[in-house]
Amino acid sequence: MTAPGLSLRGDLWLDKAPLLRELALEMPAARWSCLLGPSGVGKSTIGRLIAGLPGPQRLDGTLQSSDRAALAGRVAFLAQDGQLLPWADLVHNVTIGTRLRGERPDKARARELLAEVGLEGLESRRPASLSGGQRQRVVLARTLIEDSPIVVLDEPFSALDAATRVAMQDLAARILRGRTVVLITHEPLEAVRLADRAWLLGPEGAEAMSLPEAEAPRDYRAPGTLDAQSRLLARLHGMATECT
Amino acid sequence: MKTSVLRGLLALAFALSVWQAAVWASGVPPFILPGPARVAESLWSNAGLLAEHARFTAANLLIGLAAGVALGGATALNLALSPGARLLLRPMLIFAQAVPVFALAPIITLWLGYGAPSKIVVVMLVIYFPVTSAFFDGLMRLPPPLADMAQLMRATPLRRLLLLQLPSALPSLASGLRLAIIYAPFAVVIGEWVGSSRGLGYLMLMANGRGQTDLMFAALITLAAQSLALFALLEFAVKERRAPGRHALPASRMRREAGNPADASESDHLRP
Known part of the structure; x- marks a missing residue:
């Protein structure tokens, strides 16, 4: 990249x-x-x-x-809120891109990235049980796994x-x-x-x-x-x- | 939970006493309006007869519901996926919604006979439209942030539908199912009234004709109990899905959070 x-x-x-x-x-x-x-x-x-x-x-x-x-x-796009799937756990949320494209989701990498953004141990939580800051950390992890070279942060x-x-x-x-x-x-x-x-x-x-x-x-x-x-x-x- | 049951029983007791009081005060003969005691007696003494007819009605109701929901769900998914299908089918759906499907019961009975199939088809047709339109609306109202995300992640249309639109549309589907459960008993009774030799609708008609008003009321109560049981089952299923931390949140909540940053910051603490 x-x-x-x-x-x-x-x-x-x-x-x-x-x-x-x-x-x-x-x-x-x-x-x-x-x-x-x-x-x-x-x-x-x-x-x-x-x-x-x-x-x-x-x-x-x-x-x-x-x-x-x-x-x-x-290009990845990060906005204020509302871009996580409320029905899915954090690992699923981070790997949604691969699922949406029909690729094999890399759950191990998702856990790694969740740990990197400081959410270790919360992998099976759902977004509603997280704070606003934690939710944005999940979105960051998702952006990282997508590996987009360009990232737009809209009042994140x-x-x-x-x-x-x-x-x-x-x-x-x-x-x-x-x-x-x-x-x-x-x-x-x-x-x-x-x-x-x-x-x-x-x-x-x-x-x-x-x-x-x-x-x-x-x-x-x-x-x-x-x-x-x-x-x-x-x-x-x-x-x-x-x-x- | 316990208090709500108590409150329900209290309301029931009140309604029954008003009913009994009305019968006593007006002095109408039992073949016009039987009191609750008489109806209860009829329920008891005709339990076997009622159960037999209730089985027939319940089977048609459930099969019709299942088929109607399956067909409506499949139609909504197809419409959401294919612009071509939307172009062709949506005007037809809107037109069909204007047709009172109940009025088709006689012709359906003519086509399919007096047995179970005509009742099943009437139920199916009656609930098909509310289920289709509620579910379809839900599928088309993907929250904008998720729609953006799907586009940036280059989601395939089918996967966008199944992984994003479908879960967000579940609350809308539940409203459609609620309507379906309200309409279905109407539909099955009308199907039986038009022509049948079995079922609670038939029993009501027959009891009415013979002046067995107490049996008519007993059949009516049995039918109402069926509807209530169905409704309770749906509410239970929906509640299970909403249980925090276990299942999905309704999409309305997600939209609220997406639209109002103040909400998000207020909830900016860990929930147990």
Whole structure:
């Protein structure tokens, strides 16, 4: 698995209305690219576009991988919640992809990956008996077993409490190393901690943001992180006041 | 559980006393409205006769139910899997739903005779549509996150149906079955009224004709007991499936959790 970079250029339309104009997003291979912006600006639409999921979105431009191969079948998509099978245990949930394609499920590997995301001993539980953070760990394990080189994270941790969220960010950063990750979030700290490259999405389009020098995942206590976070928050605050 | 049984018995005792009081107060003769005591006596003294006819009715009811559910389930699965089948069969299904199937009982009796097959077919036809449409609706309402997942994982249509759509549609199937169990006794009695020499429906008609109103009520109560037993059986089966940690959750719950992140974070603790 070599993760390709992504290049997204052009105008994004939602039905017949322009959503984001003149996008020029160059997302480097095997790195975290972050799209930060207020709700309703079109972040999730970009995520669905990259994943090739159905919706009213249309790109008037190009979406390409750096290796020029098609994206279909190489993208995993992680959203907030609701993507686990409530009737199935965790091993079954992790191996659902192989079952859906009619391949032989590798249960041993599933147990291995569940242990890697910190869910050892819970393999025969059902999602309803897990916490929100644990459920997202299951989804991470499932993404790993699918071995998709490109991973779209659509506000994956926004339903979690602050401490769980930080722990999940660290886990995701460790576990998705080597993959091209597109992180969609409305949370400045999340963007500052995890991104190698980041854009602020607003009504005027996408604007590249400067990030601290340190390697991701960045320490949330470091002055550079806190400084970048407060600057971003101020920008988002400004947008929110403009809109209301 | 115990209190609900007690409450049920209390309600029953109340209904029976109202019934008896109405008979005493109005002074109607027993061949118009027999009191509960008289009906109970008839139930007791005609137990053998009732059991024989009840067996015939119950057999037709169960076979018709099983066949109707099987056929309805198979139709729904086929419709969900094949857009071509949807195109061809759905208008027909919608039209057929507008036809009061009960009204077809005479012609079905003409075709299939007075025996069991005509009753079975009436039951089957009557429950076929509610089961098909409830189950089909459930199959087509896969929660969007799971539909996305199926697409990204390149699921084959058949496996998507069996591994994702079918389990999420089970609560809808249960609502269809509930309707089926309500309709089926109607259907079997109408089948017997149109033409039969056996069954509780036939017995009711005959007892009515001979002025044996107490026997008519006894047959009616036997029929109601059959329906209630069926209903209780279904409720038990559905409850078993829902037991936490053991079986499936209803899809409605899953949709709620998918749609409302606040719910998810509130439940952000380990449940025993």
